[in-house]
Amino acid sequence: MKLKLMAAAAAAVLACAAPAMAQPSAADAKAFVESAEAQIDKASAFANRAQWVRANFITEDTQWLEAKANAEQNGLLARLAVAAAKFNGVQADPITARKLKLLKLYAVAPAPNRPGAAEELAGLLTKLDSTYSTGKFAFKGKQITLNDAEDVLAKSRDPAELKAVWEGWHDTAKVMKPDYAEFATLSNEGAKGLGFADTGALWRSNYDMEPDAFAAETDRLWKQVEPFYRNLHCYVRARLSEKYGEAVQPRTGPIRADLLGNMWAQQWGNIYDVVAPKTAASSYDLDKLLVDKGYDPVRMVKTGENFYSSLGYAPLPETFWQRSLITRPQDREVVCHASAWNLDDKNDIRIKMCTKVNADDFRTVHHELGHNYYQRAYQNQPTLFRNGANDGFHEAIGDFAALSASTPTYLNQIGLLEKVPGAEEDIPFLLKTALDKIAFLPFGLLVDRWRWDVFAGETTPDEYNKAWWDLRLKYQGLKAPGERSADAFDPGAKYHVPGNTPYTRYFLAHIYQFQFHRAACQQAGWKGPLHRCSVYGQKAVGEKFNRMMELGQSQPWPQTLAVFSGETRTDASAVADYFKPLNTWLVQQNKGEKCGW
Secondary structure, eight states, X not given: OOHHHHHHHHHHSOOOOOOOOSSOOHHHHHHHHHHHHHHHHHHHHHHHHHHHHHHHSOXXXXXXXXXXXXXXXXXXXXXXXXXXXXXXXXXXXXXXXXXXXXXXXXXXXXXXXXXXXXXXXXXXXXXXXXXXXXXXXXXXXXXXXXXHHHHHXXXXXXXXXXXXXXXXXXXXXXXXXXXXXXXXXXXXXXXHHTTOSSHHXXXXXXXXXXXXXXXXXXXXXXXXXXXXXXXXXXXXXXXXXXXXXXXXXXSSSOEEGGGSSSTTSSOOGGGHHHHOOSSOOOSOOHHHHHHHTTOOHHHHHHHHHHHHHHTTOOOOOHHHHHHOBOSXXXXXXXXXXXXXXXXXXXXXXXXEOOOOSSHHHHHHHHXXXXXXXXXXXXXXXXXXXXXXXXXXXHHHHHHHHHHHHTSHHHHHHTTSOSSOOOGGGHHHHHHHHHHHHHHHHHHHHHHHHHHHHHHTTSSOGGGHHHHHHHHXXXXXXXXXXXXOOTTOOGGGGSTTTTTTOOOHHHHHHHHHHHHHHHHHHHHTTOOSOGGGOOOTTOHHHHHHHHHHHHTTTSSOHHHHHHHHHSOOSOOTHHHHHHHHHHHHHHHHHTTTOOOOO
């Protein structure tokens, strides 16, 4: 998802610092911020479109254009952030003070404030992103893309084939390692110039608390959900061992990463057929329902729009349908990683994804549109407040919608499913959901744990891959399918690393979405199990939710969270509430197993 990069790009298109002032006043601070915002609105259109065009037409020329636009932005942003720091200690009004703080935090990769550095940094980031997006490798005599490889991992049950595809894709990232190391050095130099210890500390400062306090907060949340993850890991490992045998997947120790149906083993739903309960079956298959009902990619997106319309939100603008990329074109290279865009910070909202007619993309459509509706909700905020309450909120909005969209209740409401199954299908449904939602949590945490250590200098380039797999073992209980070569750069095989998108937002989103869902279902008067609740058609819920979204980043996120949920702290108890029946069942299934790794 490119939202934060776009926000950084927009923030970077600012005028150079105001003339030096011996003793700036509160009025000076306000004038500085207002001038900066006016120039953002004027200049961001070109930068956003340069990024959009490069993502949708990857050529040498579009890469050059985007790199040039990003370099100009990053250079200006570095100078602007230094200028904003000159107002430290000024008793500005609360709104101006918050805007000054956000100006210093907007850059995801701050450029050093010296000639040529911004151009070098922007060129590295564009190269890394494009290398990832155009990656291909040989498989069964032909060159295949990541999309092709993902299909094999999802459907094949041949461990030799899975290993070959997994290693093929991960090996495409080797060439990124020197560029990534150079990027990290430059970004750190820029962060230190703004007064931060390193880029990781800058990222952690963006949550209305001190960097160390935020790291501790994520540790607290992980401890809330870790026992459930370990129960799921234990159950899945046993089923994989039964399927493939001890020689491929031992019944104890870590799980082989390529056996879990996803290139990064971040979601395991694709192997539901391997781990499905023996005593209870699901009476429907969403993949099959979508095909049987004649869905195509556009109808998938139309269905997502209909969900938000049912909450009372205005339809998507006609330009959305004219300008979005909804299917993968066959005539050019594009960035297929799904993302949501707002090119004018007003109503030019779009998605970009290579949509397939399957359950995963059905949920992804609801997720990406959540970004668009959030962008539109806060469009009337001042420029520097046009963002999520924090970046976890931005990811959680659409995930909250997807929780409803995943239920058989919703599928029945929109005519995809003729009858809502009874309670006997709760365990299959919850297991399918947990294979995606709970399995994701440790991965959502560890990606930035790796980067924080890289930025802090605790992990050197020679240690990149070892540190990556140490964390994957520690948090996920996973191992690579074979020995990794000395020059491997497996972190680069995940888009958000070369794409430089902070990842803890997704971990937070997997907590917030359940908090939102629980609060919404309570407001709707839902009396049944939380996992069966759909808020489709609940306009009162939609109105209150929109009041939260409209606030953007105008105040500390705990206050914004309280507007909808009444809570002021991130709390994973809603996750436990949602999955309680499944966790009880998993404990029973795991009797006699040696859990842990």
